[in-house]
Amino acid sequence: MLQQAISLQITSTQRDFKKSLFDLSFMSNFGYTLAMDIQFKRMTIQDLPYWEKWAKQSFVSEIWFPEESQTADYVIHKIMGNGYDHPFIILCDRNPIGFIQCSDLYAYRTLCLSPKGVFTQEKPGTFGMDLFIGEEHFLNKGYGSRIVNLFAQKIFSEFNAKVIYIDPFLDNKRAIRCDEEAGFEFTHIAHHGENGCYIMQCRPHGAEDN
Ligand SMILES: CC(C)(COP(=O)(O)OP(=O)(O)OC[C@H]1O[C@@H](n2cnc3c(N)ncnc32)[C@H](O)[C@@H]1OP(=O)(O)O)[C@@H](O)C(=O)NCCC(=O)NCCS
Secondary structure, eight states: OHHHHHHHHHHHHHHHHHHHOOOOOOOEETTEEOOOOEEEEEOOGGGHHHHHHHHHSHHHHHHHOSSSOOOTHHHHHHHHOOSSEEEEEEEETTEEEEEEEEEEHHHHHHHOSSOOSSOSSOOTTEEEEEEEEOSGGGTTSSHHHHHHHHHHHHHHHHHOOSEEEEOOBTTOHHHHHHHHHTTOEEEEEEEETTEEEEEEEEOOTTOOOO
């Protein structure tokens, strides 16, 4: 009973905490420390079993691969290096919990013979990002918004991005809310085939639109 009460208290405090700041610090409650050490590790071939397991989960596949399921080939060429996609594993307290990637959209435009999707005309310094949390018990607890915010900071500092776009489907309200909380702002709606995308952007602190 006491354990249950403590666990409920941790969950509710975690959500309040998420709303108040984006830092990487710890939080204690009744002597417990939240698991909030988020890191990003370059994805390697050794990580493929995680990706394959996560990609089969319905809460991932219905959003990422709505038309047909994907094999590991989808991500292998990214791991090997295609010149524009950079795949990472999300670690929470050193445990793999999901997949995240950024894409240099100018490199994509210039290297791909027939670029597809909603970002085909981008200028240098323009990046996109995408993610999924693959471990179900990490969903809806505030990890997503923290992860998106931290990864955006990484793209700005390590890839020298000037602007980052994210493009959840219009009906993916959870992702849209998560990205808003992470600091992304709506720009426009775009269509890719049947799908409407809610395009959001994030710029480095203090940077102006251009
Ligand atoms: C999208 C994803 C990364 C978000 O991470 P998360 O940790 O689950 O989300 P968070 O807890 O940080 O934030 C979710 C927010 O959406 C809200 N939310 C959840 N379901 C919602 C719904 N159906 N409608 C509106 N808001 C919703 C939550 O209440 C929360 O907002 P709040 O903190 O203001 O209450 C994660 O759910 C995921 O990986 N989903 C599967 C794949 C996917 O959708 N990837 C994104 C592709 S663009």
